[in-house]
Amino acid sequence: xxxxxxxxxxxxxxxxxxxxxxxxxxxxxxxxxxxxxxxxxxxxxxxxxxxxxxxxxxxxxxxxxxxxxxxxxxxxxxxxxxxxxxxxxxxxxxxxxxxxxxxxxxxxxxxxxxxxxxxxxxxxxxxxxxxxxxxxxxxxxxxxxxxxxxxxxxxxxxxxxxxxxxxxxxxxxxxxxxxxxxxxxxxxxxxxxxxxxxxxxxxxxxxxxxxxxxxx
Amino acid sequence: xxxxxxxxxxxxxxxxxxxxxxxxxxxxxxxxxxxxxxxxxxxxxxxxxxxxxxxxxxxxxxxxxxxxxxxxxxxxxxxxxxxxxxxxxxxxxxxxxxxxxxxxxxxxxxxxxxxxxxxxxxxxxxxxxxxxxxxxxxxxxxxxxxxxxxxxxxxxxxxxxxxxxxxxxxxxxxxxxxxxxxxxxxxxxxxxxxxxxxxxxxxxxxxxx
Numbered sequence: 001x002x003x004x005x006x007x008x009x010x011x012x013x014x015x016x017x018x019x020x021x022x023x024x025x026x027x028x029x030x031x032x033x034x035x036x037x038x039x040x041x042x043x044x045x046x047x048x049x050x051x052x053x054x055x056x057x058x059x060x061x062x063x064x065x066x067x068x069x070x071x072x073x074x075x076x077x078x079x080x081x082x083x084x085x086x087x088x089x090x091x092x093x094x095x096x097x098x099x100x101x102x103x104x105x106x107x108x109x110x111x112x113x114x115x116x117x118x119x120x121x122x123x124x125x126x127x128x129x130x131x132x133x134x135x136x137x138x139x140x141x142x143x144x145x146x147x148x149x150x151x152x153x154x155x156x157x158x159x160x161x162x163x164x165x166x167x168x169x170x171x172x173x174x175x176x177x178x179x180x181x182x183x184x185x186x187x188x189x190x191x192x193x194x195x196x197x198x199x200x201x202x203x204x205x206x207x208x209x210x211x212x213x214x215x216x
Numbered sequence: 217x218x219x220x221x222x223x224x225x226x227x228x229x230x231x232x233x234x235x236x237x238x239x240x241x242x243x244x245x246x247x248x249x250x251x252x253x254x255x256x257x258x259x260x261x262x263x264x265x266x267x268x269x270x271x272x273x274x275x276x277x278x279x280x281x282x283x284x285x286x287x288x289x290x291x292x293x294x295x296x297x298x299x300x301x302x303x304x305x306x307x308x309x310x311x312x313x314x315x316x317x318x319x320x321x322x323x324x325x326x327x328x329x330x331x332x333x334x335x336x337x338x339x340x341x342x343x344x345x346x347x348x349x350x351x352x353x354x355x356x357x358x359x360x361x362x363x364x365x366x367x368x369x370x371x372x373x374x375x376x377x378x379x380x381x382x383x384x385x386x387x388x389x390x391x392x393x394x395x396x397x398x399x400x401x402x403x404x405x406x407x408x409x410x411x412x413x414x415x416x417x418x419x420x421x422x423x424x425x
Contacts, residue, residue, distance in 0.1 A: 058334065058344055058380070059334050059380045059381075060380075084382065085301075085380070085382075087334065087336065087344065087380050089343075089344055094341070119273075119274060121303065121336055121338055121376055121378045122338065123336065123337075123338060123343030123344070124338070124339075124340075124341070124343065125338050126338070126339065126366075126368070126369060126370070126373045126374060127338070128273055128303070128305035128338060128374045128375075129273055129274070129303065129305070129376065129378075150369055151366075151367070151369070152367035152369065153341065154315070154340070154341055154364075154365040154366060154367060155341035155342070157341065157342075158341040159341060159342050159343060159344065161336055161343050161344055163336045163378055163380055165274050165301060165303070165378065167300055167301060167382055192409070193409065194407070194409020194410045194413070195409045195410075195412065195413045197409075197410065197413075198409070198410045198412075198413030198414055198417065199413055199417075202413070202414075202417035202421075205417075206421070
Protein backbone atom coordinates (compact mmCIF):
# COMPACT_ATOMS: atom_id res chain seq x y z
CA UNK A 1 0.00 0.00 0.00
CA UNK A 2 2.84 2.36 0.79
CA UNK A 3 4.13 1.71 -2.70
CA UNK A 4 0.73 2.59 -4.21
CA UNK A 5 0.61 5.78 -2.13
CA UNK A 6 4.06 6.84 -3.41
CA UNK A 7 3.02 6.11 -6.96
CA UNK A 8 -0.17 8.17 -6.67
CA UNK A 9 1.85 11.06 -5.15
CA UNK A 10 4.20 10.93 -8.15
CA UNK A 11 1.22 10.88 -10.52
CA UNK A 12 -0.37 13.86 -8.76
CA UNK A 13 2.90 15.84 -8.92
CA UNK A 14 3.24 15.00 -12.62
CA UNK A 15 -0.28 16.25 -13.35
CA UNK A 16 0.29 19.43 -11.32
CA UNK A 17 3.53 20.26 -13.11
CA UNK A 18 1.89 19.58 -16.50
CA UNK A 19 -0.89 22.00 -15.64
CA UNK A 20 1.65 24.62 -14.53
CA UNK A 21 3.54 24.32 -17.80
CA UNK A 22 0.37 24.46 -19.91
CA UNK A 23 -0.40 27.90 -18.45
CA UNK A 24 3.16 29.10 -19.19
CA UNK A 25 3.59 32.73 -20.31
CA UNK A 26 4.69 34.01 -23.72
CA UNK A 27 8.51 34.14 -23.76
CA UNK A 28 8.55 36.62 -26.66
CA UNK A 29 8.71 40.34 -25.88
CA UNK A 30 6.41 42.46 -28.05
CA UNK A 31 5.30 39.48 -30.17
CA UNK A 32 2.12 41.37 -31.13
CA UNK A 33 4.10 44.55 -32.01
CA UNK A 34 1.82 46.50 -29.65
CA UNK A 35 4.69 48.16 -27.74
CA UNK A 36 4.40 51.35 -29.76
CA UNK A 37 2.77 54.76 -29.58
CA UNK A 38 3.22 55.47 -33.28
CA UNK A 39 0.00 57.01 -34.64
CA UNK A 40 0.50 57.19 -38.45
CA UNK A 41 -0.21 54.63 -41.19
CA UNK A 42 3.18 52.86 -40.98
CA UNK A 43 6.77 53.49 -39.99
CA UNK A 44 9.95 51.97 -41.47
CA UNK A 45 12.74 50.68 -39.22
CA UNK A 46 16.16 49.63 -40.56
CA UNK A 47 18.71 47.07 -39.39
CA UNK A 48 20.61 48.37 -36.38
CA UNK A 49 18.02 51.05 -35.53
CA UNK A 50 16.88 49.36 -32.30
CA UNK A 51 13.43 50.85 -32.80
CA UNK A 52 11.39 47.65 -32.87
CA UNK A 53 10.98 46.91 -29.16
CA UNK A 54 12.26 43.46 -28.16
CA UNK A 55 13.44 42.55 -31.66
CA UNK A 56 16.74 42.77 -33.51
CA UNK A 57 16.49 43.73 -37.17
CA UNK A 58 19.40 41.70 -38.55
CA UNK A 59 19.06 42.62 -42.22
CA UNK A 60 17.18 45.08 -44.43
CA UNK A 61 14.20 46.92 -42.96
CA UNK A 62 10.64 46.33 -41.79
CA UNK A 63 7.45 48.39 -41.64
CA UNK A 64 5.56 48.66 -38.39
CA UNK A 65 1.97 48.86 -39.66
CA UNK A 66 -0.64 50.85 -37.75
CA UNK A 67 -3.67 52.09 -39.73
CA UNK A 68 -2.35 51.03 -43.17
CA UNK A 69 -4.01 47.61 -42.91
CA UNK A 70 -6.04 45.59 -40.41
CA UNK A 71 -3.85 43.67 -37.92
CA UNK A 72 -4.66 40.12 -36.78
CA UNK A 73 -5.32 41.59 -33.32
CA UNK A 74 -4.56 44.78 -31.38
CA UNK A 75 -3.52 47.94 -33.24
CA UNK A 76 -0.21 47.01 -34.90
CA UNK A 77 1.33 44.33 -37.09
CA UNK A 78 4.50 44.00 -39.18
CA UNK A 79 5.41 44.04 -42.88
CA UNK A 80 8.61 41.97 -42.98
CA UNK A 81 9.73 44.06 -45.96
CA UNK A 82 10.33 47.75 -45.31
CA UNK A 83 12.27 49.04 -48.30
CA UNK A 84 13.78 45.58 -48.76
CA UNK A 85 13.46 42.16 -47.11
CA UNK A 86 13.86 42.26 -43.37
CA UNK A 87 15.28 39.59 -41.10
CA UNK A 88 14.12 39.95 -37.49
CA UNK A 89 15.13 37.84 -34.53
CA UNK A 90 14.69 37.60 -30.78
CA UNK A 91 16.63 35.49 -28.27
CA UNK A 92 15.02 34.11 -25.14
CA UNK A 93 16.06 31.87 -22.25
CA UNK A 94 15.17 28.19 -22.70
CA UNK A 95 15.64 25.02 -20.68
CA UNK A 96 17.61 22.35 -22.55
CA UNK A 97 15.30 19.44 -23.37
CA UNK A 98 12.11 21.45 -22.76
CA UNK A 99 9.39 21.34 -25.39
CA UNK A 100 8.16 24.72 -26.72
CA UNK A 101 5.42 25.83 -29.08
CA UNK A 102 5.90 28.75 -31.49
CA UNK A 103 2.80 30.32 -32.97
CA UNK A 104 2.29 33.34 -35.18
CA UNK A 105 -0.24 34.91 -37.53
CA UNK A 106 0.79 35.30 -41.16
CA UNK A 107 -0.63 37.31 -44.06
CA UNK A 108 1.01 39.38 -46.79
CA UNK A 109 1.27 42.89 -48.16
CA UNK A 110 -1.46 42.84 -50.86
CA UNK A 111 -0.09 45.87 -52.78
CA UNK A 112 1.94 43.92 -55.37
CA UNK A 113 -0.29 41.38 -57.17
CA UNK A 114 2.59 40.53 -59.55
CA UNK A 115 4.39 38.98 -56.56
CA UNK A 116 1.43 37.48 -54.70
CA UNK A 117 3.10 34.58 -52.88
CA UNK A 118 4.92 35.72 -49.76
CA UNK A 119 7.58 33.32 -48.51
CA UNK A 120 9.50 33.34 -45.23
CA UNK A 121 11.88 31.08 -43.40
CA UNK A 122 11.25 30.73 -39.66
CA UNK A 123 14.01 29.68 -37.27
CA UNK A 124 13.55 26.65 -34.95
CA UNK A 125 10.94 25.20 -37.34
CA UNK A 126 11.46 21.79 -38.95
CA UNK A 127 9.62 23.04 -42.02
CA UNK A 128 11.74 24.82 -44.67
CA UNK A 129 9.50 27.72 -45.72
CA UNK A 130 6.08 29.23 -44.93
CA UNK A 131 4.05 30.82 -47.72
CA UNK A 132 0.98 33.02 -47.89
CA UNK A 133 -0.93 33.81 -51.09
CA UNK A 134 -2.22 37.42 -51.08
CA UNK A 135 -4.47 36.81 -54.12
CA UNK A 136 -7.98 38.09 -53.32
CA UNK A 137 -6.88 39.81 -50.14
CA UNK A 138 -6.96 43.52 -49.39
CA UNK A 139 -5.72 45.79 -46.62
CA UNK A 140 -9.10 45.49 -44.90
CA UNK A 141 -9.37 41.73 -45.56
CA UNK A 142 -5.86 40.48 -44.92
CA UNK A 143 -6.74 36.80 -44.47
CA UNK A 144 -4.57 36.37 -41.37
CA UNK A 145 -3.67 32.68 -40.93
CA UNK A 146 -2.51 31.05 -37.69
CA UNK A 147 0.69 28.98 -37.97
CA UNK A 148 2.40 26.97 -35.27
CA UNK A 149 5.17 24.46 -34.76
CA UNK A 150 7.04 22.88 -31.85
CA UNK A 151 10.70 22.63 -31.00
CA UNK A 152 12.80 21.14 -28.20
CA UNK A 153 15.46 23.51 -26.88
CA UNK A 154 19.07 22.38 -27.23
CA UNK A 155 20.58 25.53 -25.70
CA UNK A 156 20.07 27.82 -22.68
CA UNK A 157 19.25 30.54 -25.17
CA UNK A 158 17.22 30.03 -28.34
CA UNK A 159 16.83 32.50 -31.17
CA UNK A 160 13.63 32.76 -33.18
CA UNK A 161 14.04 34.45 -36.55
CA UNK A 162 11.79 35.43 -39.44
CA UNK A 163 13.57 35.95 -42.76
CA UNK A 164 11.86 37.65 -45.68
CA UNK A 165 12.61 36.62 -49.26
CA UNK A 166 10.67 38.90 -51.66
CA UNK A 167 13.50 41.25 -52.70
CA UNK A 168 10.89 44.04 -52.71
CA UNK A 169 9.06 46.43 -50.37
CA UNK A 170 5.99 44.16 -50.26
CA UNK A 171 6.64 41.39 -47.81
CA UNK A 172 4.97 38.87 -45.57
CA UNK A 173 2.85 40.31 -42.74
CA UNK A 174 3.31 39.06 -39.16
CA UNK A 175 1.39 39.41 -35.89
CA UNK A 176 0.86 37.59 -32.54
CA UNK A 177 4.23 35.86 -32.31
CA UNK A 178 4.48 33.71 -29.19
CA UNK A 179 6.62 30.98 -27.66
CA UNK A 180 5.28 28.98 -24.72
CA UNK A 181 6.56 25.92 -22.87
CA UNK A 182 4.45 22.79 -23.34
CA UNK A 183 4.33 19.63 -21.19
CA UNK A 184 6.39 16.67 -22.31
CA UNK A 185 4.46 13.41 -22.22
CA UNK A 186 7.41 11.50 -23.70
CA UNK A 187 9.69 12.30 -20.73
CA UNK A 188 7.09 11.25 -18.20
CA UNK A 189 6.54 8.05 -20.17
CA UNK A 190 10.26 7.34 -19.92
CA UNK A 191 10.31 8.01 -16.18
CA UNK A 192 7.30 5.71 -15.73
CA UNK A 193 9.02 3.06 -17.91
CA UNK A 194 12.01 3.23 -15.56
CA UNK A 195 9.68 2.88 -12.56
CA UNK A 196 7.97 -0.10 -14.21
CA UNK A 197 11.21 -1.94 -14.92
CA UNK A 198 12.49 -1.67 -11.35
CA UNK A 199 9.09 -2.60 -9.87
CA UNK A 200 9.14 -5.79 -11.93
CA UNK A 201 12.71 -6.50 -10.84
CA UNK A 202 12.03 -5.92 -7.15
CA UNK A 203 8.87 -8.01 -7.29
CA UNK A 204 10.86 -10.82 -8.88
CA UNK A 205 13.55 -10.48 -6.24
CA UNK A 206 10.99 -10.55 -3.40
CA UNK A 207 9.35 -13.63 -4.93
CA UNK A 208 12.71 -15.37 -5.32
CA UNK A 209 13.76 -14.63 -1.73
CA UNK A 210 10.36 -15.85 -0.49
CA UNK A 211 10.87 -19.09 -2.44
CA UNK A 212 14.31 -19.43 -0.89
CA UNK A 213 12.77 -18.74 2.52
CA UNK A 214 14.56 -15.39 2.91
CA UNK A 215 11.72 -12.99 3.68
CA UNK A 216 8.76 -14.41 5.64
CA UNK B 217 23.50 -3.89 -9.18
CA UNK B 218 22.24 -7.38 -10.01
CA UNK B 219 22.76 -9.18 -13.31
CA UNK B 220 19.55 -7.87 -14.98
CA UNK B 221 20.24 -4.26 -13.99
CA UNK B 222 23.80 -4.58 -15.25
CA UNK B 223 22.52 -5.92 -18.59
CA UNK B 224 20.16 -2.92 -18.97
CA UNK B 225 23.02 -0.55 -18.16
CA UNK B 226 25.29 -2.22 -20.74
CA UNK B 227 22.58 -1.98 -23.41
CA UNK B 228 22.10 1.74 -22.69
CA UNK B 229 25.82 2.42 -22.97
CA UNK B 230 26.09 0.34 -26.17
CA UNK B 231 23.21 2.22 -27.79
CA UNK B 232 24.90 5.55 -26.91
CA UNK B 233 28.04 4.48 -28.74
CA UNK B 234 26.20 3.14 -31.76
CA UNK B 235 24.42 6.49 -32.15
CA UNK B 236 27.67 8.44 -31.79
CA UNK B 237 29.17 6.88 -34.90
CA UNK B 238 25.98 7.34 -36.98
CA UNK B 239 26.27 8.27 -40.65
CA UNK B 240 25.65 11.63 -42.33
CA UNK B 241 21.90 11.87 -43.10
CA UNK B 242 22.37 14.61 -45.71
CA UNK B 243 22.56 13.51 -49.36
CA UNK B 244 25.20 15.39 -51.34
CA UNK B 245 26.00 17.74 -48.43
CA UNK B 246 29.46 18.30 -49.92
CA UNK B 247 28.01 19.07 -53.41
CA UNK B 248 30.34 16.54 -55.02
CA UNK B 249 27.54 14.46 -56.65
CA UNK B 250 27.42 16.09 -60.04
CA UNK B 251 26.61 14.86 -63.55
CA UNK B 252 27.91 17.67 -65.73
CA UNK B 253 31.55 18.40 -64.94
CA UNK B 254 32.26 20.52 -68.03
CA UNK B 255 31.11 23.89 -66.65
CA UNK B 256 32.80 25.79 -63.83
CA UNK B 257 29.53 27.41 -62.72
CA UNK B 258 26.12 25.70 -63.01
CA UNK B 259 22.93 27.53 -62.09
CA UNK B 260 19.99 25.59 -60.67
CA UNK B 261 16.62 27.38 -60.81
CA UNK B 262 13.57 27.44 -58.54
CA UNK B 263 12.03 24.00 -57.91
CA UNK B 264 14.93 22.40 -59.72
CA UNK B 265 15.71 18.94 -58.45
CA UNK B 266 18.85 18.63 -60.58
CA UNK B 267 21.09 19.52 -57.67
CA UNK B 268 21.35 15.95 -56.33
CA UNK B 269 19.54 15.53 -53.02
CA UNK B 270 18.40 19.16 -52.76
CA UNK B 271 15.36 21.21 -53.75
CA UNK B 272 15.92 24.83 -54.73
CA UNK B 273 13.03 26.54 -52.90
CA UNK B 274 13.57 30.11 -54.09
CA UNK B 275 15.16 31.82 -57.10
CA UNK B 276 18.41 30.07 -58.00
CA UNK B 277 21.77 28.87 -56.70
CA UNK B 278 25.19 28.38 -58.34
CA UNK B 279 27.29 25.25 -58.09
CA UNK B 280 30.89 26.43 -58.32
CA UNK B 281 34.05 24.40 -58.97
CA UNK B 282 37.63 24.91 -57.79
CA UNK B 283 38.58 26.94 -60.89
CA UNK B 284 36.31 29.77 -59.62
CA UNK B 285 37.22 29.50 -55.94
CA UNK B 286 38.58 26.86 -53.60
CA UNK B 287 35.91 24.70 -52.03
CA UNK B 288 36.29 23.77 -48.36
CA UNK B 289 37.06 20.22 -49.53
CA UNK B 290 36.65 18.25 -52.76
CA UNK B 291 36.02 20.03 -56.07
CA UNK B 292 32.70 21.86 -55.60
CA UNK B 293 30.86 24.22 -53.26
CA UNK B 294 27.65 26.24 -53.49
CA UNK B 295 26.94 29.96 -53.94
CA UNK B 296 23.49 30.36 -52.36
CA UNK B 297 22.74 33.28 -54.69
CA UNK B 298 22.32 32.49 -58.37
CA UNK B 299 20.92 35.77 -59.66
CA UNK B 300 18.94 36.56 -56.46
CA UNK B 301 18.75 35.22 -52.89
CA UNK B 302 18.38 31.46 -53.09
CA UNK B 303 17.18 28.75 -50.72
CA UNK B 304 17.89 25.02 -50.69
CA UNK B 305 16.22 22.39 -48.57
CA UNK B 306 16.28 18.65 -48.03
CA UNK B 307 14.06 16.30 -46.00
CA UNK B 308 15.90 13.97 -43.67
CA UNK B 309 14.66 10.68 -42.22
CA UNK B 310 14.80 11.32 -38.50
CA UNK B 311 13.66 9.62 -35.29
CA UNK B 312 11.17 11.48 -33.10
CA UNK B 313 12.95 12.76 -29.97
CA UNK B 314 16.45 12.00 -31.25
CA UNK B 315 19.21 14.63 -30.93
CA UNK B 316 21.12 15.55 -34.08
CA UNK B 317 24.17 17.64 -34.83
CA UNK B 318 24.14 19.84 -37.91
CA UNK B 319 27.47 21.08 -39.24
CA UNK B 320 28.49 23.05 -42.32
CA UNK B 321 31.30 25.18 -43.74
CA UNK B 322 30.50 28.81 -44.53
CA UNK B 323 32.32 31.38 -46.68
CA UNK B 324 31.08 33.98 -49.16
CA UNK B 325 31.23 35.11 -52.77
CA UNK B 326 33.71 38.02 -52.46
CA UNK B 327 33.07 39.41 -55.96
CA UNK B 328 30.66 42.26 -55.20
CA UNK B 329 30.71 45.31 -52.94
CA UNK B 330 28.41 43.78 -50.35
CA UNK B 331 30.98 42.41 -47.90
CA UNK B 332 28.75 40.80 -45.26
CA UNK B 333 26.95 37.66 -46.39
CA UNK B 334 24.15 36.54 -44.10
CA UNK B 335 22.60 33.11 -44.12
CA UNK B 336 19.70 31.76 -42.10
CA UNK B 337 19.14 28.12 -41.18
CA UNK B 338 15.83 26.85 -39.83
CA UNK B 339 17.27 24.25 -37.43
CA UNK B 340 19.19 24.89 -34.22
CA UNK B 341 19.02 27.51 -31.47
CA UNK B 342 20.93 30.19 -33.39
CA UNK B 343 19.71 30.34 -36.98
CA UNK B 344 21.52 33.43 -38.31
CA UNK B 345 25.13 33.21 -39.53
CA UNK B 346 27.28 36.03 -40.90
CA UNK B 347 30.40 35.86 -43.03
CA UNK B 348 32.67 38.81 -43.80
CA UNK B 349 34.26 38.47 -47.26
CA UNK B 350 36.65 41.40 -46.82
CA UNK B 351 40.23 40.28 -47.54
CA UNK B 352 39.01 36.98 -48.96
CA UNK B 353 39.87 35.60 -52.42
CA UNK B 354 39.47 32.51 -54.60
CA UNK B 355 42.52 30.89 -53.02
CA UNK B 356 41.79 32.20 -49.52
CA UNK B 357 38.05 31.76 -48.98
CA UNK B 358 38.25 31.64 -45.19
CA UNK B 359 35.89 28.68 -44.86
CA UNK B 360 34.49 28.61 -41.32
CA UNK B 361 33.07 25.49 -39.69
CA UNK B 362 29.83 25.78 -37.70
CA UNK B 363 27.95 23.22 -35.64
CA UNK B 364 24.56 23.34 -33.97
CA UNK B 365 22.10 20.82 -32.53
CA UNK B 366 18.40 20.11 -32.83
CA UNK B 367 15.90 17.50 -31.67
CA UNK B 368 13.70 15.85 -34.31
CA UNK B 369 9.96 15.92 -33.60
CA UNK B 370 8.84 13.47 -36.28
CA UNK B 371 10.22 10.93 -38.76
CA UNK B 372 10.90 13.68 -41.27
CA UNK B 373 12.80 16.91 -40.65
CA UNK B 374 13.53 19.42 -43.39
CA UNK B 375 16.80 21.32 -43.32
CA UNK B 376 16.73 24.74 -45.03
CA UNK B 377 19.47 27.22 -45.91
CA UNK B 378 18.36 30.69 -47.06
CA UNK B 379 20.50 33.55 -48.30
CA UNK B 380 19.63 36.86 -46.66
CA UNK B 381 21.55 39.03 -49.14
CA UNK B 382 20.42 40.53 -52.45
CA UNK B 383 22.25 40.17 -55.72
CA UNK B 384 24.23 37.39 -57.37
CA UNK B 385 27.06 37.03 -54.84
CA UNK B 386 25.82 35.12 -51.83
CA UNK B 387 26.97 33.06 -48.87
CA UNK B 388 28.99 29.98 -49.90
CA UNK B 389 28.32 26.53 -48.44
CA UNK B 390 30.14 23.23 -48.29
CA UNK B 391 30.24 19.99 -46.24
CA UNK B 392 26.69 20.04 -44.82
CA UNK B 393 26.24 17.12 -42.44
CA UNK B 394 23.60 15.92 -39.97
CA UNK B 395 24.45 13.06 -37.60
CA UNK B 396 22.59 11.51 -34.68
CA UNK B 397 24.12 12.16 -31.25
CA UNK B 398 23.59 10.24 -27.99
CA UNK B 399 21.12 11.64 -25.52
CA UNK B 400 22.54 11.70 -22.00
CA UNK B 401 19.49 13.39 -20.47
CA UNK B 402 17.13 10.65 -21.69
CA UNK B 403 19.26 7.98 -20.05
CA UNK B 404 19.59 10.17 -16.94
CA UNK B 405 15.78 10.33 -16.78
CA UNK B 406 15.47 6.53 -17.07
CA UNK B 407 18.20 6.10 -14.43
CA UNK B 408 16.37 8.55 -12.11
CA UNK B 409 13.25 6.41 -12.46
CA UNK B 410 15.24 3.25 -11.75
CA UNK B 411 16.99 4.84 -8.76
CA UNK B 412 13.75 6.15 -7.27
CA UNK B 413 12.03 2.77 -7.46
CA UNK B 414 15.16 1.03 -6.16
CA UNK B 415 15.09 3.29 -3.09
CA UNK B 416 11.38 2.63 -2.52
CA UNK B 417 11.88 -1.14 -2.89
CA UNK B 418 14.87 -1.12 -0.55
CA UNK B 419 12.93 0.89 2.04
CA UNK B 420 10.01 -1.54 1.80
CA UNK B 421 12.32 -4.54 2.21
CA UNK B 422 13.97 -2.92 5.24
CA UNK B 423 10.54 -2.18 6.84
CA UNK B 424 9.48 -5.80 6.34
CA UNK B 425 12.70 -7.13 7.77
